[in-house]
Amino acid sequence: MELTGITSYIIISLILFLAGLLTVVSKKSIIGIFLGIELILNSAALNFAAFSRLTARNLEGQMVSMFVIVLAAAEAAIALALLLAIYKRYRDINADNLTTLKW
């Protein structure tokens, strides 16, 4: 097994992915949650790039990675806007505050 082979990349991306999930679920601040989401997207982009180069050997995967990066940025913009709205109302960004809507 080659160290720079596909498996290494997949394991790295898997670590990023799971770390992202853990972050999303456990952090109390909305920014913390969002860090996790970025990790998840990053892991997917890495996967696409790795498959693109090492197994499929076409550029399509890289193409997706690029779009994923762009969309992540757009998502960050929306998140920031909403974050400010939340902060304005609660003076806090604890996600556990957001429980008016339930049951």
Place this chain on the structure above:
Amino acid sequence: MTYFIKSYGFIIVLLPLLGAVVNGFFGKRLRERFGGTASGYIASAMVFLSFLLSTAAFIVVAGSHGAAIVNHAYTWMSLGTLQVEIAFLFDPLSAMMLLIITGIGFLIHVYSTAYMHGDQGISRYFAYLNLFVFSMLILVLAENALLMFVGWEGVGLCSYLLIGFWFQEKQNTTAANKAFIVNRVGDFGFIAGLFLLYWFLAKAAGPSAGTSILSFSYLAEHAHLLKDATIFGASLATVICLALFLGATGKSAQIPLYVWLPDAMAGPTPVSALIHAATMVTAGVYMVGRLNFLFSMSHTAMAVIAVTGAGTALLAATMGCLQNDIKKVLAYSTVSQLGYMFLAMGVGAWSAGLFHVMTHAFFKACLFLGAGSVILGMHHEQDIRKMGGLRKHMPRTFATFALATAAIMGMPPLSGFFSKDEILWQAWSGEHGHPGLWFAGFLTAGITAFYMARLLFLTFFGETRRDAHHNHHDDHGEHAHDRVISESPAAITVPLIILAGFSAAAGLVGVPAALGGSNRIAEFLAPVLGHHGTAGTHDPIEYVLMAASVCAALAGGGLAYLFYLARPDIPVMLAERLGPVHRLVYNKYYIDEIYGALFVTGTKILSRVLALFDRHVIDLLVNVSGLALRTQARIAGWFDQAYVDGAVNLVADSTLSFGEQVRKLQTGRVQVYVLVLVCMVALGIVIRLMTV
């Protein structure tokens, strides 16, 4: 005229719908413009027109020597092999039902104009009533089983609406809900039966099958395919018939689903007469008759029907003996008479059963309307213990009521005598008959005579006892003194007289051969139902049985005379002597309570498995094992009134509380939502990988 029916038969059905639409949407406008009676006139006129057309249809059918006339209105749906048409079937069976529904329906509409006079919701009432007639006509005229089911659901809905008509009182809505839910159980059986039927026939006939598998003509032609089919080891025909019969027990109030009918008396009295006596409840009988070719394929199902019918007849009759609410007595008597009809169906005496449907429609409608007249005269008093001596005040009501009572008791030569004896004779001698069944019917005849005579005597004879139970009704008592008991107006008495006339004479269409008649009704229905029974033969036993049942009726009547007129102290004494039995019957064998108990137990299991063995359940086990009679006081105390009444609601409540639990999943924390997502995905993947 044949052409007219063939092309425009649907008008008969549409007229009441038109009335319902007019009353439903413009009722308020009408009332403002023309006063409250306009709704009633419109509704009655629609049904009357429908009745006229029905008469025409009847004449056509009678003239065509049994050939069915089908009016294809339009293709309702076409789903692959299933094509359902809105088509109406005019044959002797449906023509007869048509006359009963529109005829009696019309009389009851007229009666209602007086009975409901001044009620706030009068246009709503007539809209419902018209809608009911519409649905019932669909049910009866449907050319295929699915359309029939539509009518079946429709009458259920109307019945629900009408029972809860005075929804301001909680007990009425409770009764309506009970009727609705119990009927749902039955409907489930019906639809399951249809499903099986469709499924099997579609499969058996293969791609070459016609597209209208559920039409009655197709069913009649292909029912024989079911002969050797089995499902889960049981005969398919039996399973289908039993499922359909479950539907019939729901609608026609048979064991075990009869419990809704007595409660349904909460509705206005004309409704009780129209829906819960004359028409809707016979839907089950009609359905069995319509599908007789199917039922005759399964001996097991026939036996079940016959036994259920006989059992219901007997059980309900005993329950009727100790009721004190005038409408409840009639309700139990309805259940009992329906039992008779199913007994007839079960022994294969199709035409006898339907004959009884007809006669029963007349005399029971007359009785209910008479009861309504009495209730009106007594200013909404329904307790027969507080009546008495009414024959002087309400002579016309009394006369018609007495005639109808005699009819239901089976006094020759009134209508009830002929239909009942036909059933009893068939129960003895029919191909599926059995002396045991006859005996149950015979016994029922006696008990019926007893409680009907009791009703008559307590209501119309003796002295007025309006103050006897004064202290129970403090709030109304003071007013009662001022009110005078008087005969009802003509809009009420004329329908009564007409119905009484028919109750007396309708039997003449079915005079059996043994009495020199030719049983014309059986002959008339033969194209649909086939020739059954032993018409034409003379068996001396027939006369013996006939005499026996008349004697039973006379004995019952006499006993009632003894108990309630001559020696009123006897029933009191008997009640004391036979305390437990009396209480058992008086409380209707605690069937409602037992159903309640079953539901309660189910609820416990559902919502709190851990609490399964809490005090109540252990109590229940102790009580059941300790045998009912000794501990019934405790059971009765335990199932307090609210618990029992709410039994049906409890099912709803338990579902609700379950929903409350599910709702708690939604904590409002978005990270918990994500957590659920992650865990579920992980769980799914792990399960999958472990099982491959």
Place this chain on the structure above:
Amino acid sequence: MEIGMRDIVFLCVALLTTIPCLIVVFSRNVLYSAFALFFTFLGTSGLYFFLDAEFLAITQVVVYIGGVSVLLLFAILLTKNVDEIRKTNMISGPRMALAGAAALALLGSFLYALKGARWAMNGNAAYPATTIKGLGDLLLSKYLLPFEIVSILLLAVLVGSLVISRRSVQ
């Protein structure tokens, strides 16, 4: 197995990617988490170089490190007093425990699946020497449509975020 220079560098980059991402998860200081994320992005960018995806690596640096990370820092500083930051990134223990169990389950099944996974090896295809030209060609031929659509998407997001943030700034 012979370990060459390339492998050692790869290992370093891989560690640079994965170790910070654990800090992202477990740090209680949101600033630390954000900086750690910054390093993860940097490491990913390095991995892209290993994959001969220079353009992607540069995009990653520009968009993520230049844009997203700064945006995040911006958000942190905008919504918090600097003194409070220390205790702002609390972790919910029970949720972490449950999610940890789920993550372990996922990890296990993934590793199990990885053992039998047969990726679509397309060894014969010629991989372009410079990916930038290839990507450019693709963007102007097959992927022209997504390119256009993403511009509409960015436009819509811009318009929408502006409305919402303007409202909250006012």
Place this chain on the structure above:
Amino acid sequence: MNNLESLTYFASEGFLSVYIILLLAASLLIRKEQGTPGLYYSLGIFGLAVTLALEIVACATRPGSTEIFHGLLRSDSLGRLFKILCLVSGILFLLFSLLARETSKRFRDSMEYTVLALSLCLGMMLFIASNNILMLYLGMELLSFTSYLLTGFVDRDERTTEAAVKYLLYGAVASGVMIYGFSLLYGLTGSLDFSAIRAYLVANQVSGSMLFISIAFILTGLGFKIAAFPFHLWSPDVYEGAPTAFSAFLSVGPKAAGFAILMRVLYQVFGVGAQAEAPPAAQFDWTFTIAVLSALTMTVGNLAALPQRNIKRLLAYSSIAHAGYALMAVASRSAFGISAVFFYFAVYLLMNLAAFLVAIVIANEYYTERLDGYEGLGWKGPQGAFLASAMAIALFSLAGIPPFAGFIGKVYLLMAVIKKGPGLYWLAVVAVLNTVISLFYYARVVKMMFLSKRVKGAPLSAMTTERYVSYAVLGVLTFLTLLFGLYWTPLDSLSKLTMNFLN
């Protein structure tokens, strides 16, 4: 087919894209004070109506299935019909926004709202038509991002922003998981195009476990879009918090789009049972998985709806339940199932939007979303009677009671399941039981409207222009609900067209 040729198949989407840009440009020229009330909404409705017309023309003139834009998109009847459905719901969405107080009063001249709505529709259309992983992702994100923004667009109370944030966080995770799953699929098959993926799966032995993980992740994203259990938790909160017009839209348009693409992925990529070439990838038979999800979705939705006292939340849970019903036909894995899903959504659009429209009128009038606001509605004069009857018809239709269209829709779904054979009979039983449960909460609302002892609150105020429009729309929706309950042959033949896409 190359980009230029493809444009002829792309008329509607192309028009919409250009229109969005033009609208943005035009808004720079119109100064705020010049704008007439409702101008942008009307412009938006116009744009969508033209798009709809173009789509209908395309549907009529371009039958058959074609891959366009080098296989990025697919032009076929399944997509086109679902697009028409989504566009209709989009038009109604803007109309409802105009009619609802919360969106019309303060944002009467909001260009941004309209642009977001149009972009959302564009996203939906691309999502439905996508035939490529990238396009699917892009379409879905265009749809999602604009949805997040529209949810939080109106600053009505604290609930709007909360809903938007929850929606964003949940949606981002779900789509992140999905794109991760797609990356695995790309690794397993080496291609982004669905047709190529399909061909690879058919030709090669692909690892079952990894493929399953990938499918599970992909289902997470699509399940999020259709709000199926266990990915449904966001939807009640978002529906309750979002502007009512938008909740109404969310429960129909994006959900239908999600179903369209779910079926495309499941049937086209992972194979349909009826096809002769049983794919080796059919090591994973997803029928059972979807069936279980379907049963759980409808049960959870219906049970949770029982105790609800807020009409929007109640309809949200009911919408979850309906997704469960529709999933049932997806699980049937047959061409008939596809047409049943379409049929159901066409009917669902009518009845659900009618219910939401009544909720909008009531919220305008009484400022309440709680069920108490409906007490005795049926007795509040002719207006009240009309509203209450329309609501009752909509709810009974949702419950699946015979003379209404909802019943026929359910019959189609059940037929699809039963045609599949005894293996799925249990699902049909679960569905029927669920229908019974659902009757409880639908009937409760009807009961409150008609059988309530007290007539609560003031009588309805006098008619306004907005009210007339609302009633006209409500009348049409209700009429169609009734009509399709009695005569649905046109809808039936339309839905049969969707089956073509498999060829």
